[in-house]
Amino acid sequence: MTQRLILASNNAGKLKEFAELLGPIGFELHPQGEFNVPEAEEPFGTFVENALQKARHAARLTGLPALADDSGVCVNALGGAPGVYSARFAGEPKSDVRNNAKLVADLASHADKSAYYYCVLVYVRHADDPQPVIADGVWRGRIIDTPRGANGFGYDPYFLVPDFGKTAAELAPEEKNAVSHRGQALRALVDKLGKLA
Numbered sequence: 001m002t003q004r005l006i007l008a009s010n011n012a013g014k015l016k017e018f019a020e021l022l023g024p025i026g027f028e029l030h031p032q033g034e035f036n037v038p039e040a041e042e043p044f045g046t047f048v049e050n051a052l053q054k055a056r057h058a059a060r061l062t063g064l065p066a067l068a069d070d071s072g073v074c075v076n077a078l079g080g081a082p083g084v085y086s087a088r089f090a091g092e093p094k095s096d097v098r099n100n101a102k103l104v105a106d107l108a109s110h111a112d113k114s115a116y117y118y119c120v121l122v123y124v125r126h127a128d129d130p131q132p133v134i135a136d137g138v139w140r141g142r143i144i145d146t147p148r149g150a151n152g153f154g155y156d157p158y159f160l161v162p163d164f165g166k167t168a169a170e171l172a173p174e175e176k177n178a179v180s181h182r183g184q185a186l187r188a189l190v191d192k193l194g195k196l197a
């Protein structure tokens with residue numbers, strides 16, 4: 001049976017990855033933009049609180065189950081920054097180009113370039129669901145100062161994945177999904193949903 005699901009995100013890169021991961025396993029995905037759901041506030045200092053807020057917001061406005069993703073890149077030499085503030089690291093309006101430039105500049109004087117992507121996913125059956133289903137994933141790499149690759153989005157051209165010797169933007173979409181923070185979190189979430197069904 002196909003399951004209708006609202007994707008509580010306006011990020012085109014995330015939406016593409018979710019479609020590739022969830023489409024083939026029986027989910028009928030609808031980006032929240034299809035229902036004119038405006039962007040939710042993300043006021044919290046933790047990924048999980050922001051994801052829960054986004055999921056409840058989309059479910060409330062559509063009356064359908066919703067899945068939200070809150071994610072970011074956490075750089076060890078920067079004390080975990082930009083972290084939960086990754087989307088707006090260089091201020092408003094959101095800009096991948098300015099975010100990446102700031103990341104490279106902030107890291108220039110540090111020898112340790114290690115970093116990881118983190119993703120938390122929250123699924124709610126309805127806006128007031130008392131048992132949101134939550135899963136997360138971590139993907140380790142390091143930040144380089146010259147971009148490589150044209151796939152993916154956000155920080156991907158600067159995120160080198162040591163196991164591949166390639167940046168996340170040089171990986172094919174299915175390669176990224178097989179190992180990424182989002183892919184890991186989504187497989188864990190689907191597993192939990194299966195156990196609850």
Ligand SMILES: O=P(O)(O)OP(=O)(O)OP(=O)(O)OC[C@H]1O[C@@H](n2cnc3c(O)ncnc32)[C@H](O)[C@@H]1O
Nearest residue numbers: 009010011069070071072073086087153154155156
């Ligand atoms: O809130 P929504 O509408 O989902 O879209 P967003 O882009 O604002 O998403 P977040 O608030 O979760 O911010 C996450 C940011 O972290 C970065 N990011 C997360 N996952 C990434 C990935 O797989 N590749 C590259 N950058 C990523 C990217 O800059 C995102 O904008």
Ligand SMILES: [Mg+2]
Nearest residue numbers: 011042070087
């Ligand atoms: Mg956001």
